[in-house]
Amino acid sequence: MRGLLLKLLFSLMLCLFILGTVLTAFVWYVFNYSDDRPRSSSHPIRKNPEADPSGVCKECRENTIDKMVEIHSHTWKKQEANFKKFRSQLTSRCHGATKAIVTQVNTPLESKIVYDGEKRKPLVVTPKLFSTFLKEQPFKNVTWETCAVVGNGGILLNSSCGEEIDSAHFVFRCNLPPLDKGYEKDVGNNTDLVTANPSILLEKFEGLMEHRRPFVESLSSYRDSMLLLPAFSYGHNTPVSLRALYTLQDFNSPVQPIFLNPEYLQSLARFWRAQGLRAMRLSTGLIVASLALELCTNVHIYGFWPFAQHPHDRRPLTNHYYDNRQSKKTVHAMPAEFAHLLRLHGQGVLRVHLGQCASGPR
Template sequence: MQVMRRYNRKWTKQDNNINRFRSELNHSCQGESEAIITQENTPLGTLIEYDGENKKHFKVTSQLFKTFSKEQPFKNFTWKTCAVVGNGGILVNSSCGEEINSAEFVIRCNLPPLGDNYKKDVGNKTDVVTANPSILLEKFEGLTELRRPFVERMRDYGDSLLVLPAFSYTANTPVSLRAVYTLQEFGSPTRAVFFNPRYLRSLAKFWTARGLAGWRLSTGAMVASLALGLCSDVRLYGFWPHPLHPHGCQPLTNHYYDDKPGTRAHNMGAEFEHLLRLHEKGVVKVHLGKCSADPR
């Protein structure tokens, strides 16, 4: 497989390349101060411009303003080691759970299951977890009726941050707000925050300038980019986009927990190509296959 000829299992971190890439990324996107909507960067009365719909705005009312984080959760802090966990079927029988849990900061995508059946391969530590509103609609009826199943699922993630793209599309806003109010009403330790559409637009421009154009960034690419701006050592797990295992060529399920097809809104192959280039440069370590006993 041509991709695997470029993949170096004996990865070496290249600090100069990391610092250069982080500097370019943070200069373009300002993730430290802009990644999450806050009361500081989005004052009362602001017209929020949706990043996925042209000429669509939402005015910040006093009620909406109260749902915003008071300050940026990632401001003035750099984590040493970050694990970003995608949901790819390559994680099955990977034994990466212990290695993932050893990271100082762990980000997961789209409310993945973390039960005992999966712990050995994906771990359970979670600091940030994302949720596309489509998942809230499909699995939890949009939180318009029974809401306890959603709250019970969130227990898997403890006191993590739940990041919602509430202002990517107009349809995202009401269900995202219901998620906020549900967590508050049930006294969940999970705190919901919103991706800042200004940050997501900047991120799209950043990757477009590097050749990743014509497709909307996947959640995995978004949070991998966020981690690259916040962490000095980033490891990616479960990001393999192809149907065959890179080492044994055995068939893989689409996700580590099911085989449902993903959305066609993203170009996962092109995204992986860019992540592989960063792996080759020692900027990020992409894990493929089994994890070693030593997570260093």
């Protein structure tokens, strides 16, 4: 009798299993193939704007460019009241002069560094790590009269902006751009601070795991500038950033490596969200432009045009002034960032330069 009950129970379980399998297959089929049915005209298929072959998206981009050119075409004049108000808001929330760079003062021994992109994996500051930090903030109690923030956009090519950029008292550059090979007349060659994303160190210099001299030699055009590294954005950025620091020390390079403070990055992200900017991560260009607004009396922006057409004659532009390599559009909201900078341009807070340059910053 007991054996019969066990057989019946087993048969029942087998039937339920088969029925469940059939139902699962049916549900999967419905959800995966229901979209093949014709849709009514009241519910049109939403296309990916970037892949739309109809030209509608192209027209939208052209309208956006037209609007931006219209804003930029007005005679620019610095509005001191607007500048001071924006700078005060930025400084009170981000404290770039004292917090932008990791130092032994703002990041003491045995404290925990919270990664900007990995907040659940804090890093304890050991004596060895602590020794790599600057002893004090390089921007404390310093204000430059005129600063040039130089992006790498293709709009800089044939711009003749080099002399104008070099006339600034402090020059920020992004992601180790080339300053030789004839680019000097368009981008200048003076540099006081240049950033380097760890991805560049991995792609161009094997993460500094092999020959390191090419990396040091590639920095010769930046002379004794500061090299800003986002060592604490993600955990995997820390080892390669430290190797960059040790390499520069071992080769007695005049370039001074410094680390971007993740606490400052978090404050800056909150500030720009409050301004209406929605982006997964702020671009390097917007980060250094924000820092410049705290440290400089007059801020001039070059090479930040985010479109593949020139604003004035619509001729095609490469993505960078030195190549046409495309960046990841899902990470940074470049057009949206530029719109915010252009808004500040219209308010007389900073000056965005587009097209040809004629003379030094005014």
